[in-house]
Amino acid sequence: MSITxxxxxxxxxxxxxxxxxxxxxxxxxxxxxxGPIDSSDxxxxxxxGIITRTRSGPEVDVLDLAEGAARKALEHAGIDASxxxxxxxxxxxxxxxxxxxxxxxxxxIGATPSAAYDISAACAGYTYGIAQADALVRSxxxxxxxxxGAEKMSDFVDPTDRSISFLLxxxxxxxxxxxxxxxxxxxxxxxxxxGRSEVINQNLTWRQAIDEGTWPTLRxxxxxxxxxxxxxxxxxxQQALDAAGVTADQIQAFxxxxxxxxxxxxxxxxxxxxxxxxxxxxxxxxxxxSAASIPLALxxxxxxxxxxxxxxxxxxxxxxxxxxxxxxxxxx
Amino acid sequence: xxxSEQDVLAGLTEIIVEETGIAxxxxxxxxxxxxxxxxxxxxxMTIVAQAEDKFEVTIPDDEVKNLSTVGDAxxxxxxxxx
Numbered sequence: 001m002s003i004t005x006x007x008x009x010x011x012x013x014x015x016x017x018x019x020x021x022x023x024x025x026x027x028x029x030x031x032x033x034x035g036p037i038d039s040s041d042x043x044x045x046x047x048x049g050i051i052t053r054t055r056s057g058p059e060v061d062v063l064d065l066a067e068g069a070a071r072k073a074l075e076h077a078g079i080d081a082s083x084x085x086x087x088x089x090x091x092x093x094x095x096x097x098x099x100x101x102x103x104x105x106x107x108x109i110g111a112t113p114s115a116a117y118d119i120s121a122a123c124a125g126y127t128y129g130i131a132q133a134d135a136l137v138r139s140x141x142x143x144x145x146x147x148x149g150a151e152k153m154s155d156f157v158d159p160t161d162r163s164i165s166f167l168l169x170x171x172x173x174x175x176x177x178x179x180x181x182x183x184x185x186x187x188x189x190x191x192x193x194x195g196r197s198e199v200i201n202q203n204l205t206w207r208q209a210i211d212e213g214t215w216p217t218l219r220x221x222x223x224x225x226x227x228x229x230x231x232x233x234x235x236x237x238q239q240a241l242d243a244a245g246v247t248a249d250q251i252q253a254f255x256x257x258x259x260x261x262x263x264x265x266x267x268x269x270x271x272x273x274x275x276x277x278x279x280x281x282x283x284x285x286x287x288x289x290s291a292a293s294i295p296l297a298l299x300x301x302x303x304x305x306x307x308x309x310x311x312x313x314x315x316x317x318x319x320x321x322x323x324x325x326x327x328x329x330x331x332x
Numbered sequence: 333x334x335x336s337e338q339d340v341l342a343g344l345t346e347i348i349v350e351e352t353g354i355a356x357x358x359x360x361x362x363x364x365x366x367x368x369x370x371x372x373x374x375x376x377m378t379i380v381a382q383a384e385d386k387f388e389v390t391i392p393d394d395e396v397k398n399l400s401t402v403g404d405a406x407x408x409x410x411x412x413x414x
Binding site: 046047221222223224226227230231260262266 | 372373374376377378380381393396
């Protein structure tokens, strides 16, 4: 006679219970970076909308940033770290291949023995993490999941690079996802296009960098990325709205990855978002913090009183891979 | 049916005016996107994306650097339609 094993029981709904973020403690103005790239404050503002980017000093590493964001998200959610079942850290700037940074963050915040692992999805990493957390909670595999996007991008900059380095900032954002009485996370629209890996990447593998006695940095083909993000991501964002069953005039906030203010403006235009909607524009002061940018932009919208609990927000991340992910969430 | 170069120029001019605010009368075949019309690389990509949509053609990113003047773009689009 065969034995029937038990499986975890699913729960119908999940939602984001709390978010939080921390930024690098120094606001670096454009004037500090323009010399080696023969540029100007005006040029950077006009091309990117960036006025400052926040960066951390050498005494702070990406796990410190992750820990700070995690603690704030837990506080906002009213969840104790001991209640976490899974900690997911999305980062491309943690230099230790193993053990995963998430295990260290989980231990620091008191979440041990939660499951903990890192994911690599660059600027889409936060939305990938939310997709996983949503699935883990609704499948019953986990009750509470902490998603962290943390980056110390300043470790990967080349001061003479005119393509991306001057955009980059340091920071971390986090969200606690848990069970809900109502649908709180819409279907995730996500994907990748590895055939276009060269348009944004780390310029050298670690092996190449070691052999050449140098350090890898980030590069992008700016205009190509701009076109892709502005015109191919708008339909992805629209699909996320459609999948959630809402229209552009029914959401209260739009929180795209903070890559370039002109991409944000073009997405708003393509999506025909109504005037007066809250828009994440944290890039002006924080710069591009990759996986951290969406939760940091959301944190700012809360702080400035532009959003409130119960609002519907469309969030979309996109970046190196190429990868992208979008979903509608109910704000905690 | 493929549009003539004149029709493509008219359509492209509309896109350029919409993106940049430049007066339609200032857009002409011999004008350089960068030197005469002061269009930066990101605005250029916006114009390219909208031209692809409007004229139902593909303009590869690698090709954009070869489109120095409005006339270059008109010629490329006209040929790509065929």
